[in-house]
Amino acid sequence: MTSESIAHPLHRPAVGAATARAANARAVVWMVVYLLFILAPLFALLGGAHPPARSFWTEFSIALGYAGLAMMGLQFGLTARFRYITEPWGEDVIYHFHRRLSLIAVGLVVAHPIILFLERPELVALLNSFQAPWRARFAALSTYSLIALVVMGLWRTKLRLSYESWHLTHIVLAVVAVTAGILHMVGWSFYFEDPWKRGLWVGLTIFWIALLGYVRIAKPLFILRKPYRVSEVRKERGNTWTLVMRPDGHAGFTFRPGQFGWLTVYGSPFKITAHPFSFSSSAAATDGRVEMSIRELGDFTNDIRKVPVGRRVYIDGPYGAFTTGNPADMHVLVAGGVGITPMMSMIRTLADECDKRPVILLYGSKTWESITFREELEALKARLDLTVIHVLENPPDGWTGERGFITAAVMQRHLPPSYADHEYFICGPDVMMDAIEGALEKLGVPISKYHSERYSFV
Ligand SMILES: Cc1cc2nc3c(=O)[nH]c(=O)nc-3n(C[C@H](O)[C@H](O)[C@H](O)COP(=O)(O)OP(=O)(O)OC[C@H]3O[C@@H](n4cnc5c(N)ncnc54)[C@H](O)[C@@H]3O)c2cc1C
Known part of the structure; x- marks a missing residue:
């Protein structure tokens, strides 16, 4: 540090x-x-x-x-x-x-x-x-x-x-x-x-x-007493919407970057099913505001775009051990698709905290146009030592960057070789996570140096 x-x-x-x-x-x-x-x-x-x-x-x-x-x-x-x-x-x-x-x-x-x-x-x-x-x-x-x-x-x-x-x-x-x-x-x-x-x-x-x-x-009952109000529904690239929520009549909670909460938009916290989403905003925000960036993938997530500003919602959180804070020379963030959301919170927080350690983001997306937070990641490079490596499944004509999927070879091309000294965070589709965990094992990274967040509990 x-x-x-x-x-x-x-x-x-x-x-x-x-x-x-x-x-x-x-x-x-x-x-x-x-x-x-x-x-x-x-x-x-x-x-x-x-x-x-x-x-x-x-x-x-x-x-x-x-x-x-x-x-x-x-x-x-x-x-x-x-x-x-x-x-x-x-x-x-x-x-x-x-x-x-x-x-x-x-x-x-x-x-x-x-x-x-x-x-x-x-x-x-x-x-x-x-x-x-x-x-x-x-x-x-x-x-x-x-x-x-x-x-x-x-x-x-x-x-x-x-x-x-x-x-x-x-x-x-x-x-x-x-x-x-x-x-x-x-x-x-x-x-x-x-x-x-x-x-x-x-x-x-x-x-x-x-x-x-x-x-x-x-x-x-406890969550009912601490509601949030939606203050903005922002469109992002890649069929994703960011819900900006502010505490309504209380101070809100603090969270660590990478953690998630259970969101209830329709109905009360007594409803049986809430949906888990990572916080994508900076954990350093001091006004209790939290953001969740949600990709359209099913019946609940497809309707996020329709949530009216001012709607009362409930968040149960924060939860999760997928978070920065361990001693490391640099952070390596490996994200696939909507797995970028916890990484975004980490990057925004590190920027707000003026952290000087290098951050390398290996980010797999389908196309150039669907890269969620693409422009903001570029802008964040001015605020911290951030390198972003885009890996595209279907790259446009003339693309000279990485193509296909994130593999051990891609990692070796972009990471400095003292692999076991870095702290790794992996979030994305299960198949990607299995591949990256296997690749890290091959590179001699001990299990204590990487953290995985899987978006499927069941
Ligand atoms: C820890 C965690 C963090 C997540 N963070 C994000 C995020 O930041 N952005 C994002 O877009 N998605 C995130 N997800 C995934 C998101 O929760 C699901 O995509 C969403 O709940 C799907 O709901 P649906 O009704 O639209 O889709 P459905 O078609 O109903 O569900 C698709 C699949 O999502 C899972 N799922 C559905 N509802 C729930 C639920 N209530 N609890 C747990 N799993 C469920 C099931 O495996 C289901 O088969 C996260 C998931 C987890 C576990």
């Missing part, structure tokens, strides 16, 4: 090695807390009074059922967007974790009846929900809901489900699955002779319900 950048009044303290170590420590603590939440209720069942022993496989299958249910309940916490918890990893990693853990939890829950049926074939009769007792009906309802959750999650696009209908169904099925699972467990009450064991599971259930209440009631 240069002395000029420290002296500048807008400069925020950089995230140093000590902060990174603190984030790692926090990540480990949350992992331990997570495991504790899953395993403690299970081990608690081993203490106190015991009902008559049953076969190993029966007990084993029941342990799997308990663990699966505890994992399912805790999923409400993983998707609750607790900033303090998600910060060490970033939201996309948390959602990835959520998907993987769901598969494990569903596997455990489904294994529970399968093992029981193999061990005690007479129990297969319980599958007849017309004659089975309620506790078995709840088990069936829970298991079928979980299977439906997985099928819809894995094959949403193939099933041609819109994101909004999938999201609503996902939440309803998850609540039904966990509630029916709890009712099934309480119905058998095999392990609940001791009041403290009952208390533990009742406490856990209240905790899960509280998580849901926080996400769907407390948090929307």
Whole structure:
């Protein structure tokens, strides 16, 4: 960091090695807390009074059922967007974790009846929900809901489900699955002779319900009290529109360049689905103003151009760990298409902070005409040490610059060779991100030196 950048009044303290170590420590603590939440209720069942022993496989299958249910309940916490918890990893990693853990939890829950049926074939009769007792009906309802959750999650696009209908169904099925699972467990009450064991599971259930209440009631109420007003809808190149939003009756929030927020334009924050967008404006703005630059890609984004100036909107944020601040000799920003938006925030912020370190932007676009922020990037070169390398998929006649896609060869042509010393930021289509991550690995850049933001959580 240069002395000029420290002296500048807008400069925020950089995230140093000590902060990174603190984030790692926090990540480990949350992992331990997570495991504790899953395993403690299970081990608690081993203490106190015991009902008559049953076969190993029966007990084993029941342990799997308990663990699966505890994992399912805790999923409400993983998707609750607790900033303090998600910060060490970033939201996309948390959602990835959520998907993987769901598969494990569903596997455990489904294994529970399968093992029981193999061990005690007479129990297969319980599958007849017309004659089975309620506790078995709840088990069936829970298991079928979980299977439906997985099928819809894995094959949403193939099933041609819109994101909004999938999201609503996902939440309803998850609540039904966990509630029916709890009712099934309480119905058998095999392990609940001791009041403290009952208390533990009742406490856990209240905790899960509280998580849901926080996400769907407390948090929307908080966001409702902090609305924003659209002050401008600006057309950009490349079918993209920038929404300029100002806090309405409050000071707004501060964010770090590269972070994103969840936007609700139509309806209130109680609406099930909000849309995530990176902030494209400078994080150094002092009036609370935020901008999001949105490409027309689907039903919600196609209508952004029609948002009237003065409309009240809601932003839940900031979120994300994709942000500058680590020690580095230079920033290398690799953007594909609309992946330019977080980079734009970084570049604008570095310019406002008079940061003197070099910034190289490798920017992939389809055509010369569709390059979002093309003119502003040129202008920003006067304010910071910025080099922009455009890589065009369909270049115009006479184009002498890079063509095709951003590859390891393109990077080697434009980056100074001490590759592992730079800090890399990558955002764009999944296929581009995979290619760039592979290219960085080839160039010997350690994983700790690059940051990726994927625009697909599901
Ligand atoms: C962290 C993050 C930052 C993003 N930043 C930007 C940005 O700065 N500019 C920009 O143009 N786009 C950005 N996106 C992508 C943007 O959120 C989607 O393009 C948009 O939500 C699509 O909505 P739609 O209804 O128009 O399209 P649809 O056709 O309904 O959806 C297209 C795809 O977008 C995803 N998607 C749709 N709705 C949501 C939602 N509510 N939550 C999560 N994913 C959804 C789904 O994978 C869906 O298949 C970002 C995405 C993420 C995850």
